[in-house]
Each structure stands twice: as C-alpha cells, then as structure tokens.
C-alpha cells in the first residue's frame with residue numbers, strides 16, 4: 001500500500017476519519033466486488049438464482065437500515081482501499097504520487113467485460129475520469145471534469161495487471177490539463193486527456 005504524502009484535500013471536512021468501517025468495510029467491499037463478478041459470469045438454474053436473489057435482497061435490506069447522507073457515507077472516502085473504497089469505481093491501486101505525477105495499477109475483472117473478451121469502453125472512461133479527477137482534486141482546489149478525451153488504442157484485457165501513468169500536462173489559471181496512459185508491458189492500450197476546471201470550495 002502506497003503512503004501518500006500529499007495532505008488530504010482542504011475542502012474535505014476537517015477531521016474526517018478516512019478509515020471509517022475499518023477492516024470490516026474493506027472485507028465488505030471485497031466481497032461485494034466478488035458478488036458482482038459472480039453475477040456477471042453466472043449461468044445457473046432458475047431455482048438457484050431465485051434463492052440467491054432472496055439472500056442478496058435480505059442482505060441489502062440489512063445495510064439499508066444503516067443508510068446515511070452522502071456527506072457521511074464511507075464509500076469514496078477510503079483512500080487506503082482500491083478505487084477509494086467505492087463499489088462503483090474501478091478498483092485501481094495507487095503506487096506512487098507526487099503533485100505532478102501519479103502511478104497506479106488496475107486489474108479488470110468479469111464485471112468490467114464489454115464484449116469480445118475485452119473491457120467495456122465506458123469502464124475505461126470511468127477509470128480515466130476517476131484517476132484524473134482524483135489527481136486533479138487531491139491536494140489542490142476542488143476541480144470538475146470539463147472534458148475527457150479517450151483514445152482506445154487496443155482491446156483492454158481482463159484479469160491482467162495493467163499500469164496507469166497520470167501526469168499534469170499544463171496549468172492555465174483555473175484550468176488544469178492532465179493526461180493518462182493505461183498500458184500493459186509497455187504497450188499503451190488507451191490514453192486520455194482531461195481538462196479540470198477549479199471551482200469554489202463547497
């Protein structure tokens with residue numbers, strides 16, 4: 001696990017506990033990702049599906065009784081976990097981080113499959129928006145994606161460790177241009193450029 005020496009973003013609530021839920025939340029997230037992969041790949045008899053659907057609904061109901069506001073949910077604030085600990089975010093793992101360059105790793109799994117054995121293009125775009133957006137925000141002023149341009153150079157495989165390199169290209173006033181590459185063994189599979197515009201703190 002990488003240690004990030006850039007301080008948490010100033011527009012974060014001061015004193016926000018970035019480890020809420022502890023190891024138990026990490027296990028829940030990992031189990032949930034496993035469930036999504038299992039659902040994405042399943043072909044079981046209807047009786048089995050019906051039984052599992054009942055169990056999953058019961059579990060969701062149990063968690064729903066603890067639903068909180070988006071200000072105090074755990075998801076998205078666990079910087080120590082893959083994908084900021086958010087179940088929707090692709091579970092990339094940050095490996096190094098300076099103010100101008102960030103590296104990460106990612107392994108796509110069954111839930112990310114589009115067609116033809118390759119990752120869904122929208123998932124690749126989600127990964128880039130997340131990685132660039134996090135890099136644009138963390139340790140800087142709050143910023144939103146103004147545009148995101150993705151070049152799909154090769155099919156992106158599942159179940160293979162891939163590398164992400166993100167760099168600040170240039171800053172012009174409130175505008176920050178950031179680039180990223182997703183690669184495997186030195187071959188670029190996709191790359192992106194995003195414009196992030198700084199906005200007032202919420």
Ligand SMILES: CCCCCCCCCCCCCC(=O)SCCNC(=O)CCNC(=O)[C@H](O)C(C)(C)COP(=O)(O)OP(=O)(O)OC[C@H]1O[C@@H](n2cnc3c(N)ncnc32)[C@H](O)[C@@H]1OP(=O)(O)O
Nearest residue numbers: 009012129130133134137138144145146147175195197199
């Ligand atoms: C809990 C905390 C978590 C924190 C951790 C963070 C993790 C987050 C990770 C996930 C994060 C994921 C991140 C997400 O997904 S963020 C969510 C997706 N993005 C949005 O929803 C953004 C919606 N749009 C807006 O809010 C506004 O349009 C923004 C803020 C972008 C600009 O509106 P604003 O009124 O402020 O500015 P302006 O219009 O005066 O323009 C200013 C300058 O920008 C130039 N410009 C603008 N647009 C474009 C364009 N399309 N192409 C080229 N240029 C463009 C414009 O020409 C001008 O240039 P100049 O004339 O000055 O030279």
